Amino acid sequence: MGPAVSGSFADSYLGKLRAVIGSRPVLMPGARVIVEDSAGRILLIRRGDMKLWGWPAGSGEIGQSIEDTARQELLEEAGLTAHRLVxxxxxxxPVDDRILYPNGDVLHxxxxxxxxxxxxxxPQADGHESLDVRWFAQDALPEDRTLAVSRTLGALQRYKATGGAFQLI
Known part of the structure; x- marks a missing residue:
């Protein structure tokens, strides 16, 4: 796995970049993780920043692969260690993946x-990035969720329906 991250936003790559560019829009690579149990339920976190339900997700760090990013965010935000990520x-x-944070920062x-x-x-919340972690039936998602929840779940459903065709959304 890539370099250890302190957990402090200010110490993260994006935090250091924000110190230079302020709230201006920034393009940022990252990862989202759909955790699905044997009953078909999905795991969502209540985000600390927006107070909405969303995926364990986050931005990449210098020296970290995208898979490392996914593993790190899942562990930090939901308390789970991924054995296998597909x-x-x-x-x-450009519109649906534009995120306006409560502090005014903009990220694509x-x-x-x-x-x-x-x-x-x-599953366990970290109390900062995630305030709660819960399982939800795919047909009973919470109304107070990020736009990314439905879009991303739709991509997984199409992936499965097509026999594993990679989805661009």
Missing amino acids: PVGFSSH AFAMIFHCTEWAGE
Whole structure:
């Protein structure tokens, strides 16, 4: 795995970049992880920044692969260690992947979407990036969720329906 990250936004690559560019829009590679249990439920986190339900996800760090990013975010935000991550899609829509944070920062996410059905640990919020972690039936998602939840879940469903065709959303 890539370099250890302190957990402090200010110490992260994006945090250091923000110190230079302020809230201006920035293109940022990152990862989203769809954790699905044997009953077909998905794991969502209540995000600390927006207070909405979303995927375990985050931006990459210097010296880190996109898979390392996915593993790190899943561990930090949901308390799970991924045994196997399968890339199922990539999300980079110029409107739908534009994120306006409560502090005014703007980010255009370029996110690799991973599917995880094998992991260790029990879901647990970190109290900062994630305030809660819960399982949801795919047909009973919380209304107070990020736009990325439905779009990303749709990509997984199309991936499965097509026999594993990688999805660009």
